Amino acid sequence: MSQQPILEIRSLSAGVEGRPILKGIDLVIRAGEVHAIMGPNGSGKSTLAAVLAGRDGYEVTGGQVLYDGKDLLDLDPEERAREGLFLAFQYPVEIPGVNSTYFLKAALNEVRKHKGQSELDAMEFLTLVKERMKILDLDDDLLKRSVNEGFSGGEKKRNEIFQMAVLEPRLAVLDETDSGLDIDALKVVSHGVNKLKRPDNAQLVITHYQRLLNYIVPDFVHVLVDGRIVRTGDKTLALELEEKGYDWIIKEAEAVAA
Amino acid sequence: MSTATETIEGLVKQEYKYGFVTDVETESAPPGLNEDIIRLISAKKQEPEWMTEWRLKAYRHWTTMALPQWAHVHYPPVDYQDITYYSAPKQRGDGPKSLDEVDPKLLEMYEKLGIPLKERERLAGVAVDAVFDSVSVGTTFKKQLGEKGIIFCSFSEAVQEHPDLVRKYLGAVVPHTDNFYAALNSAVFTDGSFCYIPKGVRCPMELSTYFRINAAKSGQFERTLIVADEGASVSYLEGCTAPMRDENQLHAAVVELIALDRAEIKYSTVQNWYPGDENGKGGIYNFVTKRGLCKGRNSKISWTQVETGSAITWKYPSCILQGDHSVGEFYSVAVTNNCQQADTGTKMVHIGKNTRSTIVSKGISAGRGQNSYRGLVKIQKSAAHARNFSQCDSLLIGDRCGAHTFPYIEVKNTTASVEHEATTSKIGEDQIFYCNQRGISTQDAVNMIINGFCKEVFRELPMEFAVEAQKLLGVSLEGSVG
Ligand SMILES: Nc1ncnc2c1ncn2[C@@H]1O[C@H](COP(=O)(O)OP(=O)(O)OP(=O)(O)O)[C@@H](O)[C@H]1O
Ligand SMILES: [Mg+2]
Numbered sequence: 132m133s134q135q136p137i138l139e140i141r142s143l144s145a146g147v148e149g150r151p152i153l154k155g156i157d158l159v160i161r162a163g164e165v166h167a168i169m170g171p172n173g174s175g176k177s178t179l180a181a182v183l184a185g186r187d188g189y190e191v192t193g194g195q196v197l198y199d200g201k202d203l204l205d206l207d208p209e210e211r212a213r214e215g216l217f218l219a220f221q222y223p224v225e226i227p228g229v230n231s232t233y234f235l236k237a238a239l240n241e242v243r244k245h246k247g248q249s250e251l252d253a254m255e256f257l258t259l260v261k262e263r264m265k266i267l268d269l270d271d272d273l274l275k276r277s278v279n280e281g282f283s284g285g286e287k288k289r290n291e292i293f294q295m296a297v298l299e300p301r302l303a304v305l306d307e308t309d310s311g312l313d314i315d316a317l318k319v320v321s322h323g324v325n326k327l328k329r330p331d332n333a334q335l336v337i338t339h340y341q342r343l344l345n346y347i348v349p350d351f352v353h354v355l356v357d358g359r360i361v362r363t364g365d366k367t368l369a370l371e372l373e374e375k376g377y378d379w380i381i382k383e384a385e386a387v388a389a
Numbered sequence: 390m391s392t393a394t395e396t397i398e399g400l401v402k403q404e405y406k407y408g409f410v411t412d413v414e415t416e417s418a419p420p421g422l423n424e425d426i427i428r429l430i431s432a433k434k435q436e437p438e439w440m441t442e443w444r445l446k447a448y449r450h451w452t453t454m455a456l457p458q459w460a461h462v463h464y465p466p467v468d469y470q471d472i473t474y475y476s477a478p479k480q481r482g483d484g485p486k487s488l489d490e491v492d493p494k495l496l497e498m499y500e501k502l503g504i505p506l507k508e509r510e511r512l513a514g515v516a517v518d519a520v521f522d523s524v525s526v527g528t529t530f531k532k533q534l535g536e537k538g539i540i541f542c543s544f545s546e547a548v549q550e551h552p553d554l555v556r557k558y559l560g561a562v563v564p565h566t567d568n569f570y571a572a573l574n575s576a577v578f579t580d581g582s583f584c585y586i587p588k589g590v591r592c593p594m595e596l597s598t599y600f601r602i603n604a605a606k607s608g609q610f611e612r613t614l615i616v617a618d619e620g621a622s623v624s625y626l627e628g629c630t631a632p633m634r635d636e637n638q639l640h641a642a643v644v645e646l647i648a649l650d651r652a653e654i655k656y657s658t659v660q661n662w663y664p665g666d667e668n669g670k671g672g673i674y675n676f677v678t679k680r681g682l683c684k685g686r687n688s689k690i691s692w693t694q695v696e697t698g699s700a701i702t703w704k705y706p707s708c709i710l711q712g713d714h715s716v717g718e719f720y721s722v723a724v725t726n727n728c729q730q731a732d733t734g735t736k737m738v739h740i741g742k743n744t745r746s747t748i749v750s751k752g753i754s755a756g757r758g759q760n761s762y763r764g765l766v767k768i769q770k771s772a773a774h775a776r777n778f779s780q781c782d783s784l785l786i787g788d789r790c791g792a793h794t795f796p797y798i799e800v801k802n803t804t805a806s807v808e809h810e811a812t813t814s815k816i817g818e819d820q821i822f823y824c825n826q827r828g829i830s831t832q833d834a835v836n837m838i839i840n841g842f843c844k845e846v847f848r849e850l851p852m853e854f855a856v857e858a859q860k861l862l863g864v865s866l867e868g869s870v871g
Contacts, residue, residue: 184822184826185825186822187818187822207825208822208825208826209824209825209826209828209829209830209831211826212825212826212827212828213828217826218826220823220826223823224817224819224820224822224823225820226820226823226824226837226838226841227814227841227842228838228840228841228842228844229837229838229841230841233837234824234827234829234837235827237827237829237833237837238824238827238828238829241827241828241829241830242828245828277841278823294827298827298828
């Protein structure tokens, strides 16, 4: 394909406080694609998400990340967000005292300003919110409360995807959005994510469970073990993992390395 | 220290935008304090004999008093002989009869501060008395208020024009013996505002005093007295700024409020005295005694304060709930950044039956700021069925600042109910990152969190002031995260 990828990660290594966590990641994501990352606990999945989003404390020790051809690592976290990089948090953060609607309006207007679009006023914003809320089947009561404060685990996850629906990112990274959701909620959220898929955006879905991938069907599945992508396949790889666990892949990877 | 914490602490750099000095010719007393200086102040103000005697009595008492040591603040001792107790812009002849005679430089300064004194450019619906160093330079809207029988003028004028009211109420709530700074103020106070709302009158506009310290090495000792007669009501605002100077300056004011039967007084302060620089050099020592007496039945006094300035703030706006069914309220936001220290809170003294009080205190500490809430709820034996609710929340930004809460509760009547809630939270790096990840800058994220934290207090402020206060808070904490 000749088209420039949305995201291009080249031999990325990164760590925290001098401890290496990501040890050479290569990954290319193009418009219209859905990628899944699976891997054992502690293998570095959330770390990858954090590095992409620019979280403080995660030091990049090697490699490059291009976003729409530009150096992503050069941008501040808020600039990355305004450029359309969205992270659905594995553990969404509570912000007491800050109203959810107010927060989301501020966020959306930052993105719009960045794109040179006019800011939405309260009425226009509410119309948009009402429409997007339907996609996620979200109780509008939640929007009257402080950001994530006192939300149940499932409500928090659903709220992340709702924010995604409002912000319409170009690249969405969903970190274990499925964990903590009951079966009905999982369907609603997956359905929402699918609805937000467009030919000009892309999704990177981190999960432990093949089940999610029945609903959000990935074009590629990557297996991350100890900071490296040790295997890439299509959606059948997820089924295989579900059946056999990670052991065989780890052994194979060790054999190759040896 | 992790980069995250450094980030959070980095935001503490901002400039104090009211720090300019106005170049006007002043007339000052020599520094130092003795009976002659007090006689001089009194003579300058052409005060009657009783006023001079009242001052001297306070002075003699003050010389016997020791400095209070109990507050959670630290500073080198103040040399009271090195302070100038009287400083006033030089006047031609007898002093300004109207605003037209006020030195244009002073009017210009107030414009610069956003306080236009010319009535045609006035703040919408706000009557202003402006106090510059030791004297009042002008009061707006006097005539309109006069038509309703409302007296709103400088304290000096009140002593001349309304001596009976002043004599009756001066020191009635804060006697000169009350505390060290109140005694000092009683001896040397130079000006301030006086306000009387007659029976049954609701004051049709906000009354406001704007205090400005300009001269170097001078102290400001103003005195405010507000009396709301039966069934009267008034909302009063106070704002303050000072130039940036390397040496500390003393501000020791006294405010007395008196509410008779069914009267209501709402007193709001936005205090933004110069806080000193990043390293704690300079700044105002704000040692103030504010107290309201709910003398009548069903009367109500409500204090709202937003304290962002001063090197040291030491004040406890209080309510004496004497009348049955009277109500006292205290809503406070106190910010300490860099090396600022604040020891503030309130006293609610319940004497009458069925008296009620509410305390909502929000302390924000950033940089190396130290913020203490100190509150006393005292239910006397006579105060059957008295009720109090107190809520004290602290918000920390960074990890070199401190928040302290000292609630004192004394209950002598078993039918009373007293509730106290306290929380401490921190603006976390994870919260900031979450906002950043949604496109919101760190500064905006902090402002958002802080405004959320303070909203219960902000909604008590008059509209125009609430917006002002939000902005001010933003500026005060600019640079404390980032
Ligand atoms: N901020 C941090 N400080 C210290 N160690 C960290 C930090 N972030 C990640 N790590 C460590 O890096 C490794 C990878 O963590 P990460 O959260 O990326 O794993 P994960 O693949 O997302 O795991 P899970 O499936 O359990 O969510 C872990 O050993 C973790 O303890
Ligand atoms: Mg994880």
